Amino acid sequence: MTSQHPEQQAEQAADQLPAHAEEERRDQPIARTGMFGAKTTGDTSGYGKLVIRQSPKVSSPRPYGGPRTTGAEGEFDEIANELERAYPEFGEAIERVVVDRGELTLVIRREHLAQVAQVLRDDPKLRFELCTGVSGVHYPADTGAELHAVYPLLSMTHNRRVRLEVTCPDADPHVPSLVAVYPTNDWHERETYDFFGIVFDGHPALTRIMMPDDWQGHPQRKDYPLGGIPVEYRGAKVPPPDERRSYV
């Protein structure tokens, strides 16, 4: 297991071919600019014009290996093969497969999510009978797929884990609900709706769960400020955490 993310490895490999890298990088959306979080004062650091572009999306090639094996066929290939057998539209449904840090992620097109989950749960060779919820992630720089929903699945029968990931654009934040397949996702989907504004179509009662019902906005999104007030400490003002110098 290497400590580097495939995206970073790809980035570093590309860096060794400077002429080529420049072209490829220019196509990627801008992830962030500048440094230290200073936006309103003059740039004395020289880092103000720094432009960081998002690294290209990767998909791992076969063989996928397993949690402890790389470079040879392993548990992850078995999962992919069985899913391909049990769900013929595999090629269409799976956008990318990412193997990283001993974990398998299937990036699924949202139309297919419910069927894939059903197959993963019911097929005796797969049998991912436990879904440990859903976690939303907001990537503002990932244009057209800003909101991600991540489902870690667990097969107690085979003692394996797999992660499903679906994306949806900010303009159309809809993802099919998995409550019919995994009833445990009821509260989890409400939580993700509450914090990210992802609408889970087919959820029996998609309402806020943590925030008050009349709350405005979805707090875990990156465009939602943390808030806070400056605190005075020994005569000096300490700004709230989201306004302090940062080293992003």
Next chain:
Amino acid sequence: MTATDYDAYGTGEATEGTVYNVGGQDWDQIVDAAASGDEDRMVVNMGPQHPSTHGVLRLILTLDGETVDEARLGIGYLHTGIEKNMEYRTWTQGTTFCTRMDYLAPLFNEASYCLAVEKLLGVTDDIPERAQVIRVMMMEVNRISSHLVAIATFGLELGATTVMLNGFIEREYALDIFEMVAGLRMNMAYIRPGGVAQDLPPGAIDKIGDFVKREKQRLKQLRKLLDANPVFVARTKDIAYLDLTGCMALGVTGPVLRAAGLPWDLRKTQPYCGYETYEFDVPTVQTCDVYGRYLVRMAEMEESLKIIEQCLDRLSSGSAKSGPVMIEDKKIGWPAQLALGPDGMGNSPNHIAHIMGQSMEALIHHFKLVTEGFRVPAGQVYAAVESPRGELGCHAVSDGGTRPFRVHFRDPSFTNLQAAPAMSEGGQVADIIAAVASIDPVMGGVDR
């Protein structure tokens, strides 16, 4: 008090039925009014400030006499935005936040988070053995203290203050250990990415040894008090039934699942921190009821004592007798250079003397690590530990920066609490207390 059209919360008229406002000392009037009314069912708000709801939990019960027709749960009263806050702190500072989620099991929160960060860094195999053994030992002491509170509050909610007092007394001994080792009784942020914050102080091994000896006796006494107590058994046996199918569908893990007969324990099935090298059993029962969950918790505490003994052997004379408690890599290894003072954890005078008086480079390094933190390669991982309440998972996402891009905790209390209606609908009002208590939700973890 009468049936009135006045609504104390100013939300206007109820859409249907009569609203009863309770001001205290007026139960007879309410009962009379309800009895003379023409409605079969009554909606009762239980909580969020109710002594028997195990925390700031609101139960909205539709009652038909004493029978619960429908139970709904209102949560969110303890939401503190821990996950959002962690996005604005360094990876190391994150432990200080997540330790406050499930406040009865702080070390498990830290462990799941730190295992996720270590997986992201790719240093899982580089954590020193002594640190791993200390982690396991502290987690098992924490498991005992958490289960003791579970059983203590359980007794209290059923009306038995003896159980409550005994449970809390024993928990004090566990908290004394935390205070001695980590400097704090709760929310200690002791497990850090890369190891633990501080090596065991002198005398800790003896103190924990005494604790094990004491608890062996005390757990026996607690069993004598409860195991065959007719009142306790009547309130718990065949109550809040949830079988394996129900547990799987609702994602229930931990003692509730093991009381349904499935020996699923992540310490055995997907070991972390070296749990595969310890000898212990996973207790199960087949009863699917509240009494079974109590038995599982009791047996788990006894197993934890076995694990602690094995840890003590390794720490005092075995393979982990000496050695570092923080990863060798100095770019990650802050802030192990802290010292335990009489007022808790603080700066180490030796370290301060070194960076201020001897080494300019050490000062620069210290400054960079403390203010900027370390960078974590981009990617996402999921790391899970077996907390006293079930699978506690941490989904951590990094964008390559010095702060988490997103951290999400799959808290077992949150997930298991969903099962409360399935356990209690159709039963008696009094049994919903037993049902919720047997899930042992900690609202700090539920709401985060």
